[in-house]
Amino acid sequence: MKIIRSLFIAFLCVFQAGQLFSQDTISLNNLIDKSQKIIQEYPYEKVYLHFDKPYYAVGDTIWFKAYVATGQDQPSDLSKVLYVDLISENDTLVRAMKLPVVNTSAYGSITLDPLAYKSGNYRIRAYTYWMLNFSEDLFFTKNLPIGDAINRKIITNISLNGENAGTSPSINASILYQDPDGKAFANKKVSWRLISKFETIARGRETTDESGRLALKLSANQKAALDTGVLETVLEVDPSRMITSIFPLKNAFADTDIQFFPEGGELIENINTKIAFKAIQEKGLGVDVKGEVLDNTGKVISKLESQHLGMGAFSLLPESGKSYSANLTFANGIKKTIPLPAVKSSGITISVLNSTPSSIMIQISANQAYYNANQDKNYYLVARSKGVIAFAAQAALNTMTIGASIPKNKFPDGIVQITVFSTKGEPLAERLVFIKHANISSLNLSSDKKVYGTRQAVKMNVLAKSNNIPVEGNFSISVINESKVPYNEDDETTILSSFLISSELQGFIEKPNYYFHQINDKKTADLDLLMMTQGYRKFSYKQILAGNAPVISVLPEQGIEFAGTLRTSNGMPVSNGSLKLVVPESRFYAETRSNLKGEFKFEKVIIPDSAEATISARSPTAARNMMIMLNGSAFPSIIKNKNAAEEKLNIDSVLSPYLDNSKRQYRMITQMLQEVVVKATAIKKASHLDHPALSGLATVPDHLIESDRFQGCVVFLNCLQSSATGLTYSDNNFYVTRVFNSGLKVPVQIFYDGMPVDANYLNNIQSADVENVEIFLKDDLGLVSRTYNTNGVLVINSKKTAKGSAVTAEDLRKLFPQSNVLTFNPQGYIKKREFYTPKYLTPASRTAGADYRSTVYWNPRVFTDKDGTMALEFYNGDNKGTYKAIVEGTDIDGNLSRFIYRYKVE
Numbered sequence: 083m084k085i086i087r088s089l090f091i092a093f094l095c096v097f098q099a100g101q102l103f104s105q106d107t108i109s110l111n112n113l114i115d116k117s118q119k120i121i122q123e124y125p126y127e128k129v130y131l132h133f134d135k136p137y138y139a140v141g142d143t144i145w146f147k148a149y150v151a152t153g154q155d156q157p158s159d160l161s162k163v164l165y166v167d168l169i170s171e172n173d174t175l176v177r178a179m180k181l182p183v184v185n186t187s188a189y190g191s192i193t194l195d196p197l198a199y200k201s202g203n204y205r206i207r208a209y210t211y212w213m214l215n216f217s218e219d220l221f222f223t224k225n226l227p228i229g230d231a232i233n234r235k236i237i238t239n240i241s242l243n244g245e246n247a248g249t250s251p252s253i254n255a256s257i258l259y260q261d262p263d264g265k266a267f268a269n270k271k272v273s274w275r276l277i278s279k280f281e282t283i284a285r286g287r288e289t290t291d292e293s294g295r296l297a298l299k300l301s302a303n304q305k306a307a308l309d310t311g312v313l314e315t316v317l318e319v320d321p322s323r324m325i326t327s328i329f330p331l332k333n334a335f336a337d338t339d340i341q342f343f344p345e346g347g348e349l350i351e352n353i354n355t356k357i358a359f360k361a362i363q364e365k366g367l368g369v370d371v372k373g374e375v376l377d378n379t380g381k382v383i384s385k386l387e388s389q390h391l392g393m394g395a396f397s398l399l400p401e402s403g404k405s406y407s408a409n410l411t412f413a414n415g416i417k418k419t420i421p422l423p424a425v426k427s428s429g430i431t432i433s434v435l436n437s438t439p440s441s442i443m444i445q446i447s448a449n450q451a452y453y454n455a456n457q458d459k460n461y462y463l464v465a466r467s468k469g470v471i472a473f474a475a476q477a478a479l480n481t482m483t484i485g486a487s488i489p490k491n492k493f494p495d496g497i498v499q500i501t502v503f504s505t506k507g508e509p510l511a512e513r514l515v516f517i518k519h520a521n522i523s524s525l526n527l528s529s530d531k532k533v534y535g536t537r538q539a540v541k542m543n544v545l546a547k548s549n550n551i552p553v554e555g556n557f558s559i560s561v562i563n564e565s566k567v568p569y570n571e572d573d574e575t576t577i578l579s580s581f582l583i584s585s586e587l588q589g590f591i592e593k594p595n596y597y598f599h600q601i602n603d604k605k606t607a608d609l610d611l612l613m614m615t616q617g618y619r620k621f622s623y624k625q626i627l628a629g630n631a632p633v634i635s636v637l638p639e640q641g642i643e644f645a646g647t648l649r650t651s652n653g654m655p656v657s658n659g660s661l662k663l664v665v666p667e668s669r670f671y672a673e674t675r676s677n678l679k680g681e682f683k684f685e686k687v688i689i690p691d692s693a694e695a696t697i698s699a700r701s702p703t704a705a706r707n708m709m710i711m712l713n714g715s716a717f718p719s720i721i722k723n724k725n726a727a728e729e730k731l732n733i734d735s736v737l738s739p740y741l742d743n744s745k746r747q748y749r750m751i752t753q754m755l756q757e758v759v760v761k762a763t764a765i766k767k768a769s770h771l772d773h774p775a776l777s778g779l780a781t782v783p784d785h786l787i788e789s790d791r792f793q794g795c796v797v798f799l800n801c802l803q804s805s806a807t808g809l810t811y812s813d814n815n816f817y818v819t820r821v822f823n824s825g826l827k828v829p830v831q832i833f834y835d836g837m838p839v840d841a842n843y844l845n846n847i848q849s850a851d852v853e854n855v856e857i858f859l860k861d862d863l864g865l866v867s868r869t870y871n872t873n874g875v876l877v878i879n880s881k882k883t884a885k886g887s888a889v890t891a892e893d894l895r896k897l898f899p900q901s902n903v904l905t906f907n908p909q910g911y912i913k914k915r916e917f918y919t920p921k922y923l924t925p926a927s928r929t930a931g932a933d934y935r936s937t938v939y940w941n942p943r944v945f946t947d948k949d950g951t952m953a954l955e956f957y958n959g960d961n962k963g964t965y966k967a968i969v970e971g972t973d974i975d976g977n978l979s980r981f982i983y984r985y986k987v988e
Contacts, residue, residue: 110462113507114471116626121469124215124632126153127160129208129222130580132970134560134940136569137737139744140199140230144192145917147558147942148208149972150183154468155496155581156976157186157556161210163639164188168226171203171330171729173720173820174784174859175807179912180642180691183210187556189942191915194228196748201230203729209718212638218718220585224575225723227730229737231745234262236317236325237734244308244335252301253308253334257327259294259317262745266294271318276300276331278311280860280867290317300331308334333365333727338412340371340392342422343615346431346502346511349423352449353431354399357422358614361392361412366590366727368392373410375422377401390608391592393615400425428452430461430479432502432511436610440491442515446477446484446502453482461510462503467493467517468586493517495978496582499618507627514613516582518601523548523977525557527967533986534958537922537933540985542954544944548973552950555979557971559954561939564984565963566743572596573728576980577970588617590724598980636716641686642910646712648676648699651901655680656708659701667693689910692790699902710904714804720819740936743961747934768853768879773836778865779875783856784808789881793906795849802844808859809876814841818859818874831872835880838870844878853881917941922957933959944969962987 127150134145148166152158161183168177176199181188208222239258245251259267267290276284283302290296296315302308313329340361349355361371368391375384375398386408388394398406406422428451435443446463448456458478465473465488472492477484488500495518502511523546530541546555572593575584579594597609644663648656659676663684670689676682689695699708723729730736770776770783785807795801803811810819815829832839834847856877861867866875917940922928939956946952958965965987970980 110474110476113462113464113503113623113627114474116629117466117469117471117623120626120631121153124634125160126216126220126469127151127158127210127213128153128155128220128581128585129164129210129213130577131166131206131208131222131224132558132560132577132942133224133226134937135562135567136574137227137229137567137740138194139737139741139748140194140196140201140228140232141744141748142194143915144194144226145189145560145937145940145942146191146206147189148181148183148187149556149577150186150188150210151581151972151976154470154976155494155972155978157972159186160638161212162641164208164210166190166206166208168192169205169207169720169723171205171723172859173722173808175720176204178807178909180909182641182911185556187942189558189914190912191917193915196230196232199228199230201234201733202228203733204228205723205725210638211636211716214636214716214718215632215634218721219588219724221718222580222585223723223725225725225728227733227737229733229741229744231262231741232748234734236260236267236327237262237264238327238329239732239735240313240329242331242334242731244305246305246335246337250301250303251305251308251335252299253331255298255300255313255329257296257298257315257329259290259296266290266292267317267319268292268294270294272296273316273318274298275314276302276311277314277862278302278307280862280864280873282864283307283311305335329731333363335364336414336416337364338362338369338371338414338416338418339364340408340410340418340420341615342408342420344423344431345433345614346513348429348431348511349398349400349425350429350431350447350449351400351402351425351427351451353429353447354397355431356395356397356433356614358393358395358611359386359388360611360615361388361410363414366592368592370413371410373408375406375408378405378407390604390611393608393611395611395614398422402427428455430456430502430510432500432513434500434513434515436515437606439520440489442488442490442498442500442517444486444488444500446486446511448479448482450482453479460505462505464501464503465493466499466501468496472498490517490519495519495522497586497613497618501623503623507623509623514616514618516597516609516613523973523979524550525555525969525971525979525981527559527969527981527983529983529985531985533988536958536960536962536987537928538987539922539955539957540939542967542983544946544952544954544969546946546950546973546979548975548977552948553946553973553975554948554950555946555971555973557944557946557969557979558942559939559944559967559969560937561956561965561967562937563743563935563959563961563963563987564966565739566936566961567740571599571982574599577972577978578980581978583612586618587612590727591616592727642689642908643683643685644687644695644697644712644908645681645683646710648680648682648701649709649711651707651709656699656701656703659699659708661697661699661710663687663695663697665689665693665695689908691910691912692907693910694905694907697904706900706902708902710902712904712906714800717804719810720808722820743934743936746932747936768882770833770836770856770875770877770879772879773833775836776833776866776875776877778861778863779858779877780862783877784859785857787855787857789852789854790907792849792852795906797845798847798849798852799841799844801849802855806855806857806876808857809874811841816841816874816876820859821873826873828871828873830874830876831866831870832876832878834878847878847880851880853879855879919956934961935959936961938965939967944971946973958987 130149131146150158164181164183166179170176181190204226206224237260241256243254270290273287275282311331315327317325343358345356361369363369370388372387374382384396386396410418430448433445463475498515500513526545528543574595576595578598584591648659657678663672668688672684674682809816810822858875967983
């Protein structure tokens with residue numbers, strides 16, 4: 083079914099097209115036109131990433147494919163460049179990638195180098211440059227737990243139980259310590275520290291019991307100190323071997339909250355109203371609840387009980403002069419009394435019945451007081467899907483209840499926003515419903531067998547249809563050993579849950595694929611509860627009618643481009659200057675000329691990531707007396723993870739089957755890492771360790787920026803602002819981004835060759851003099867933080883001339899580079915890697931080595947032909963068990979599909 087691009091206008095009552103309205107009213111056409119203008123002039127984009135697995139281990143390669151779509155879920159040609167970031171649980175950017183978008187999709191990979199990555203809760207975010215004009219909430223985000231079977235020397239399992247009674251809140255922590263083989267670290271000394279906001283607020287030393295378990299009671303003056311704190315433990319295996327573990331304490335408390343959502347938006351006297359509710363634990367996950375609804379006299383009016391993830395609904399007929407509350411008992415034992423929303427004495431509301439297969443049944447209801455004051459006035463009923471108004475109607479309030487029916491075939495799959503307006507354009511009542519059409523798009527996988535042997539070839543066929551007609555499509559497929567990669571399908575993020583729900587609603591969506599997996603009547607009812615309890619994130623009608631369009635600061639990228647200004651040494655712009663761009667690695671060459679303002683631009687540049695590029699300038703008048711100044715680029719801040727509630731506390735335990743297989747798979751790598759002996763003398767580089775005042779910092783910085791990142795940089799401070807990962811520059815200071823975003827403005831202390839300086843000093847530094855920049859997002863010992871009353875450390879180390887070495891002509895050229903030649907290493911497209919699929923064709927190959935791959939096949943380029951088919955072939959590994967093949971994507975008409983197929987290896 084194609085996304086609706088035209089408007090379907092229907093009328094509940096007949097009115098004249100030329101009917102006049104007073105100046106304080108709007109026409110229905112005006113409302114439609116303004117909404118349509120927003121969609122046409124400020125189109126949204128969405129991004130979804132399909133991964134080969136839901137979680138990974140150090141040593142793995144993360145394989146993914148990106149789908150770029152418009153706000154209407156149609157494949158988008160707007161942007162040709164995609165950004166993908168890997169972010170650690172400390173809100174630190176650890177990998178940034180740029181990918182070319184070809185035919186509305188892109189694909190890439192991330193290798194989890196054992197020397198660079200550790201176990202933890204990571205997350206991926208993906209976005210286009212155009213999406214920076216809108217809220218960062220629109221970015222694609224997904225949690226990616228990463229375990230470690232290569233480097234781990236210890237397995238820990240911690241349970242936390244917060245107590246908030248009295249004036250001294252506390253957390254009871256119980257930690258189990260085991261070696262990688264599951265043997266308990268019994269009777270071992272453990273030193274521990276409770277750290278909050280970079281300060282140690284408690285410490286101690288305890289001993290594990292016979293089972294390797296340690297029990298601690300952590301307390302603080304304020305609960306917030308525990309919520310933001312981490313527990314650091316150091317286990318003494320023997321006098322020469324210490325193992326450090328760090329545990330975040332967030333979400334340790336079991337407090338609960340509940341919100342009530344009257345259908346239509348408000349409780350109104352004498353109108354029977356369905357009231358949805360959502361109960362959540364402190365960390366954001368739903369919690370079951372039950373209770374009673376009472377009026378202000380203490381009379382029990384109704385009972386309530388959640389039916390899914392803390393969500394439920396009950397009906398209430400509010401009476402005049404009464405207020406209501408709910409006595410609640412949560413599943414974790416907490417009891418509360420919560421007031422319901424206040425009752426309005428006069429109003430109009432909307433109720434919806436979405437259970438019929440062909441229509442949405444709507445009822446608009448006004449109570450007596452509202453009806454008496456507004457009898458015979460006109461009202462608008464508008465239904466919007468994916469930002470497009472697909473249904474609009476006008477009706478006069480000549481009865482207290484107006485019934486309407488909207489055919490579902492007017493809407494595509496997804497969320498429909500139904501709103502009642504006054505003729506002044508004021509939204510009066512609103513309801514979200516979800517539309518899911520049957521048999522619109524179908525995807526199917528089949529194989530030549532149901533049961534295979536190890537290392538045996540598997541032949542599969544993909545078949546895509548739309549309305550039972552074969553259709554061309556763009557898909558990706560992953561085949562994993564489900565026995566080694568177990569995962570609850572309800573928890574998965576899929577192309578359906580991402581495009582149809584997560585990208586449309588505000589906030590965290592728990593178990594998003596639950597509503598699309600094995601659909602039944604209960605799940606349909608649960609999805610309707612989600613529509614009533616989760617906020618809609620699209621542009622609001624009030625903003626549309628007020629003409630408050632998004633502020634456009636960047637344009638969609640059609641490729642990598644370099645733009646800047648050509649100036650003379652005294653700062654005057656050079657017009658009609660000739661500029662050449664050369665990228666030797668990709669054999670790219672381009673020429674352009676500067677305009678009257680000296681501005682120039684190179685478009686659709688093909689350059690691999692970190693490859694060297696050179697821009698040279700010539701002018702008949704200015705000769706070499708010119709400077710090339712490149713424009714900077716925007717980079718989004720790293721905001722708090724909206725999916726933090728799903729982070730895994732005990733990754734070693736949660737991913738145990740997978741990590742056991744990973745240990746077998748990477749056994750050779752583990753042995754190699756343990757047996758490496760370095761005999762050569764390392765070349766010593768300038769670092770903070772050269773300065774005694776900074777010796778208290780960690781040996782390895784959180785981020786290290788080498789000198790080549792600043793090649794061709796004219797103003798060092800400007801270049802540092804855009805490359806200082808994890809830091810934000812504001813008001814002439816650097817701040818740790820995650821702390822700055824929380825509202826705490828404590829600056830980072832800057833050092834230049836061990837000397838404390840401020841940001842203004844950096845204007846005196848030449849980029850060519852910088853050896854490297856070290857960024858410390860925290861000062862564990864607090865020596866710098868306490869001395870300078872700062873948070874975080876930025877260390878700039880200058881280049882040192884080797885003693886006794888002769889200065890060469892090349893050294894002189896580097897010291898005095900030509901100002902009309904700019905050489906730099908920008909962020910380019912990541913280098914593509916192909917998923918390796920072994921072929922076991924001979925008897926020797928079928929017995930050689932060991933093949934414990936958990937992903938046996940990944941293909942991001944599954945394109946069905948005009949017959950809707952594509953054939954695939956790959957080989958199983960040595961692991962037996964159930965294998966799960968997941969294929970998903972979009973057909974040529976933009977219909978979304980996902981299909982799971984299973985076979986066995988015995």
